[in-house]
Amino acid sequence: MTSNTRTTALDNNGRLMVHGAGRIKIVDVASEAGVSVTTVSHVLSGRRPVSASTRARVEDVIQRLGYQADPSARGLRTQRTRTLGLVVPDITNPFNTAIAAGMQEIALAHEYLTVVCEAPMDGPHLPEVIRQLVARRIDGIVVGRYGATRQDLDRITASGSKLVRLGGPLAPGLGDVVRAAETEGMYDLVSHLVGRDYRRIAYIGGAPGVEPGEERFAGYRKALETAGLPVHQELVAWTSFTREGGRAGATAVLNATEPPDAVVCANDLIAIGALDTARAAGLRVPDRVAITGYDDIEAASLVSPALTTVLNPAREIGRSAAQLLLDRLEGEDSGPAREIVLAHRLVPRESA
Amino acid sequence: MTSNTRTTALDNNGRLMVHGAGRIKIVDVASEAGVSVTTVSHVLSGRRPVSASTRARVEDVIQRLGYQADPSARGLRTQRTRTLGLVVPDITNPFNTAIAAGMQEIALAHEYLTVVCEAPMDGPHLPEVIRQLVARRIDGIVVGRYGATRQDLDRITASGSKLVRLGGPLAPGLGDVVRAAETEGMYDLVSHLVGRDYRRIAYIGGAPGVEPGEERFAGYRKALETAGLPVHQELVAWTSFTREGGRAGATAVLNATEPPDAVVCANDLIAIGALDTARAAGLRVPDRVAITGYDDIEAASLVSPALTTVLNPAREIGRSAAQLLLDRLEGEDSGPAREIVLAHRLVPRESA
């Protein structure tokens, strides 16, 4: 006790913790406050009543000594790391970082850390990254929109980690789902065009059948249908989610027998490519032809004319995913799988 | 021993680890291989010679059971978390994510995790984030370009964590430094303009005196000096690092008594704003006036005309920072503070 007190006084004295050697431990707090480590622990966790006066004294000492529980020691005991993981195909993609930012916002408030891992689409990166996260005992994992196999996902849930997927079907044993209302977003965008008297509305998609593209196309069809407008086969082009794809797709639809007065693109990059084609053909946008994007990447507002597009609520997706994970982790784990669908928001600019 | 073997067999059998309960531990490996946990540990770490046959047997069992050491247990013992941290003002900024990607690339290869934390410039976020990372016992921390105070940095080194700063002076006790050759990059860019016979070269800076801006301006001056060209006061405008700033700055310099034939901008956003102004004034770029950016953000290649700019080697910065940290962590810690300077790369496009 005496020796302990002296040590503590020394730490407290000497500008706190030199070289990690004098790091304050729970036992230092306990002896300084004249209680057991059990009590200090319970003051920290609130899992057992502690008399007001004892609590106050302990909290004061914690403050004064700047005590912070060692996460490794705590983790070893609790089998929890207080860490959330996000796996995405491309860590530099702004959507993905916005998702990460949203997760972090929620996680940090609960004293959880967030790690974001990149697992490129090509090659077998995903299983390896998942293996690493599981080995690290990450408490909850968010898996981005992917070709994640059933096996990959099972690996996560089998390890005891909680799982949230960003898209895909809701199914038991596959964790919770958070996704954006893609179909509705595109429906709103096309309806916006219809409301502005555009009638021959073309569509340039990315690869057909791929998840976000498929849903966006459905929104396009539904909006035309609602407006009593036909889907002209020659006004629909399938290409890739790139600027190059947009150029090619726009060339195709703009050369239709009866050209369109608007071109709806499956994402902003395609729309920027379509803008190139329109400019090269001397077609003024939006006077001669309207062009719209989707996602609202930074460049959408920087090109000229600025793109009318739909905002992808990425940050909100991240927030929701983290909250779902924390609910399973902190609250009761039970309850059926849940799905959260987030609304998109139309961003009208100059191009349509 | 018998009971242990049975347990192991069960785990091995039952589709490995159900609910984290049957997680394989070092003792399972040891009993299955018929050696002590000491030996398994040494096979893992390589810190003690193990006979070839024993090693082979143990490695086989590790493989077969899919053993992964528990990071909390290991961390508690070694006082290391095998985690690197990156602190940046804005987690959605592509530079910062590129830095994170570079760090992760190196870190993952050494079985380190990387966490990136956002601490906005405004308000007292930085001390709080640093506190969290230190409390988490993060082994090495990279602090982005900031108004980090001496006290903030001391807090990191005092805790025993290794520190790398991205910019700022090299000084003992402040960790290692990684930075890009900003001055040289701008020098090359302006020399490129001189080589293309531009002679009245204007400069639009962000806030004067701020770190990256200051160095870029120095490169501009040096290049003009080398070419025997004067720095015209009326051709230099100070504004903010935004598109709006670029518009205002361009309006100022383009309305000079004797207008410039080229406008060098301190970053890409400013250049995109300058492009707006030139377009509005009916000035063709680059025929009537050349415009250049700096950083090579995604939008730089998406605007029209595409921006001539300088690539910021962000990913490489991340790699170097992680390597520096790992050197201190894995090798000997000693040695004086080091600085790594990374070359920029000129990216000629249409605008100059």
Next chain:
DNA sequence: CTGAAAGCGCTTACAG
């Protein structure tokens, strides 16, 4: 070349 055992810093039954 190998093993038995201490101990890292916590949390949590168990006991009062």
Next chain:
DNA sequence: CTGAAAGCGCTTACAG
């Protein structure tokens, strides 16, 4: 309302 002690899963002196 509080405390003594076991134990989480590793690594590493110490010993042979």
